[in-house]
Amino acid sequence: MSGLYLEDVQPGDRFPSNDSAATEKAIIEFAQQFDPQPFHLDRAAAEQSVFEGLSASGWHTAAIAMRLMMMGPMQFVGGAIGLGVDELRWPLAVRPGDTVQLNTAIVEVRLSRSKPRHGIVRIQNLMQNQHGEVVLSYTANAMVRRRPAKAT
Amino acid sequence: MSGLYLEDVQPGDRFPSNDSAATEKAIIEFAQQFDPQPFHLDRAAAEQSVFEGLSASGWHTAAIAMRLMMMGPMQFVGGAIGLGVDELRWPLAVRPGDTVQLNTAIVEVRLSRSKPRHGIVRIQNLMQNQHGEVVLSYTANAMVRRRPAKAT
Numbered sequence: 001m002s003g004l005y006l007e008d009v010q011p012g013d014r015f016p017s018n019d020s021a022a023t024e025k026a027i028i029e030f031a032q033q034f035d036p037q038p039f040h041l042d043r044a045a046a047e048q049s050v051f052e053g054l055s056a057s058g059w060h061t062a063a064i065a066m067r068l069m070m071m072g073p074m075q076f077v078g079g080a081i082g083l084g085v086d087e088l089r090w091p092l093a094v095r096p097g098d099t100v101q102l103n104t105a106i107v108e109v110r111l112s113r114s115k116p117r118h119g120i121v122r123i124q125n126l127m128q129n130q131h132g133e134v135v136l137s138y139t140a141n142a143m144v145r146r147r148p149a150k151a152t
Numbered sequence: 153m154s155g156l157y158l159e160d161v162q163p164g165d166r167f168p169s170n171d172s173a174a175t176e177k178a179i180i181e182f183a184q185q186f187d188p189q190p191f192h193l194d195r196a197a198a199e200q201s202v203f204e205g206l207s208a209s210g211w212h213t214a215a216i217a218m219r220l221m222m223m224g225p226m227q228f229v230g231g232a233i234g235l236g237v238d239e240l241r242w243p244l245a246v247r248p249g250d251t252v253q254l255n256t257a258i259v260e261v262r263l264s265r266s267k268p269r270h271g272i273v274r275i276q277n278l279m280q281n282q283h284g285e286v287v288l289s290y291t292a293n294a295m296v297r298r299r300p301a302k303a304t
Contacts, residue, residue, distance in 0.1 A: 030215075034222075036222055037222065038231060039231060039233075050233060050267075050295070051233075058234045059211065059215045063211045064186070066186050067185070067186045067187070078190075078201065078202075079189040081202060081203075084240060084242065086240070088238070143202070
């Protein structure tokens with residue numbers, strides 16, 4: 001499933017990722033760098049917060065989903081360039097020790113109006129933890145390459 | 153401006169962040185960990201891509217905005233818990249050497265229906281580079297604490 005062009009996917013196609021484990025170390029390191037709030041940084045402080053325990057930054061959760069997508073079965077030639085994301089939700093926090101898995105579904109496929117050699121795929125991403133609970137969901141538009149025309 | 157409760161902000165309030173410089177090293181390190189696509193990883197490969205040069209992962213850009221917000225003047229007591237993000241856009245890529253700055257505007261302030269000690273602030277975030285060009289925009293809902301009632 002690698003080496004995909006726009007023409008190789010269609011609405012309804014689904015791409016499941018591998019699993020990824022979230023460690024306390026990785027959660028704290030990301031938070032120190034980008035989201036230094038007590039409930040992402042420190043176990044004792046997190047116990048006192050509304051999370052009632054250490055939880056990953058939502059931006060860390062989104063970055064983990066990106067890594068799973070990039071390591072997964074949906075690989076476009078030349079990459080997929082994110083244009084925008086809608087309805088990004090974190091229904092439940094990712095916790096240390098959680099194992100998460102991403103499912104990507106193709107929602108729409110269309111040509112680019114401005115770039116004749118590219119097209120736009122609209123995807124729905126859903127990431128779940130080991131209990132099947134949704135920890136992240138969003139839709140996104142990404143620009144991918146069209147299959148080059150053959151010389152005649 | 154630190155130590156804010158829900159009651160301390162209202163629609164129209166604006167919070168400008170400090171600046172942050174994006175280095176090639178940081179762009180590549182984030183991409184290696186979370187978004188390993190050639191145009192985020194390697195200068196020569198990026199030249200051949202639609203970006204025509206190395207560019208930061210959109211998720212790195214969003215994480216930088218979070219850091220700027222967390223280091224900035226809008227500090228809620230007990231933190232701000234992200235519930236969801238809408239209309240996340242990356243109109244232009246962040247490049248090595250860019251300096252970015254975030255402006256946060258309060259759009260809406262309301263009480264939480266489920267948590268009587270908390271409320272919801274809706275914010276609009278806009279991050280610009282050193283040329284004033286928008287590199288990231290989104291709206292977000294975050295849960296923050298209400299000011300505790302005084303004992304009588």
